[in-house]
Amino acid sequence: MTAEPRTFVDVDATPERVWRVLTDPPAHAEWNPVVTEAGGDPLTAVPRADVAALEPVRTRDTGSGMRLGCGREVVERRGRSQLGPVSTYRVPGTPPSRAGLTGPVRVVWAHAPPAASPAPTVTVGVAHRDGHEHERAAPMATPLPALTPVEDSLFLTLCCRALDNRSPHPILGDEIADEIVRTLDHDYERLNTTTNLVLNVALRAKKIDEVASRFIARHPDAVGLDLGAGFDTRPARITPPPTVDWYDVDLPEVVAAREHVVPDRAKAHTISADVTDPDWLDALPTDRPAVVTADGLMGFLAKEELGALFDRLIDHFPSGELVFNGYTRFTIWVARHSRGTKSVADQVKFPGMDDPREPERWNPGLELVQEMLISRQPEIARFPPVLRAYYRLSARSTSWSRKGTLVLHYRF
16 A cells, blocks of 8 residues: 555635635745745635635646636636646635535645655535534545547536536536546646536536436336436436436446446446447347437437437337437537537537438438427526527527527437
């Protein structure tokens, strides 16, 4: 067993004061017996007011500013800096309405030797307004196996769901995604998430959840499938009854990693397979109705692969429904050129589909139930003012709304 030096410090101070001390590298030598020398300009960043915990994160010098953490929920410092091998920390935002947090803060962190790869562990005890101290642990970063670019694309939607959960008024509110992001040793900074992307990913997931929930309410003996599930935990959000069997399907390396980070749930199963493989459905029952969900998968399949997948699903189950986010030719073009989806652009194979009834021509057993245009969903009222105004304007035109996010719902 490798020894891990640990330092415990009780700090009778507010989170803001702790942040200022931790982000003053030259002063570390005055109080930190582990860091005897630190370099770089003093950090001038200040934490968000709705702080909940201190966590170790990787940093990257972006040239225009130092960004700490994942996507939008970050603290930034303008100007260039070269910190070198110095521990840096961020304060992730938690809505005050949920946390109700005040100081003082008890910080416990472990500083591994420079040669060690795991990130430090941080445990924070925060005094709540109820007068009791509650301790929250940020677990040691979980290493992941090397993933292919297609497999690695799961982190984009995972990060977006986590960032939505940290907003004051979440659209989806996926707390498990947030916990997974905090646990994994992954460089989320390179994903370049934007506010618009985060909101669209959260809202389309919510609409898919709603279709699955309604189907299961009508068919309590159903089978649920999530194709290209990644680290998604849809059963935890929709809480199907114990009579429902849920299957999360993804590539072998993703499933192997998933088993380390996604909490187990009764009647939730994983299938390690490429969805284009014709044999993976053999493990599923053939005498029960099925609701098949796919969030983000369609763009990574060629048109012929998607059509063949639909054929196999329709042939296998006696009846069911399909729900997934669709891509028009314009949104495929955007996915290949937008900063927010740049990390997955090279993996996009689908050419786009402008007519939501096109799959009905692929297989006569399919029938379009609904085309859900995100611009016309009531949750748009919770978007930031500029985005809200844009989507309300685009909602007046179906063709223009199709240039954005849409969710397609079919029955068979």
